[in-house]
Amino acid sequence: MIGKNIRTWRTMRGLSQEELAVAVGISLSAIQFYEEEKWRPGTPVISRLAEVLQVTIPDLVGNCKEIYDDNGDLILIEKDCGCQVVVLGKFKNKTN
Structure with missing residues (x-):
């Protein structure tokens, strides 16, 4: 699912695969x-x-729930399959 989401968001942003690769550093x-x-x-x-x-x-990964800390900062993404992605840094504050 994430592959489809990457492609969808990349094309919506008007980026080629090469441009995205350079911007991400991969x-x-x-x-x-x-x-x-x-x-x-x-x-x-x-x-x-x-x-x-x-x-x-969560928009990129899809089919997941967001877990926030007491400050409202996103700290963990949990997929419906039980897999977890630890968030490295502040990405979204649910109060904003």
Whole structure:
């Protein structure tokens, strides 16, 4: 699912695969493999993809719930399959 979301957001932002790869700091083949669902990006790459594509991590990952700390900052993404992605830094404040 994340591959389809990466492709959707990338095309909505008018970026080529190569432009996205350069902006995120990964190889073109990595973007291609992510979009084809051959590879899954790790947490640091997901964070950079979301930042470059100007979306939230839940929007990029899809089918997940957001878990916030007491300050309202997003700290964890939990997929419906039970997998977890730890958020590296502040990405969204639910009170904003």
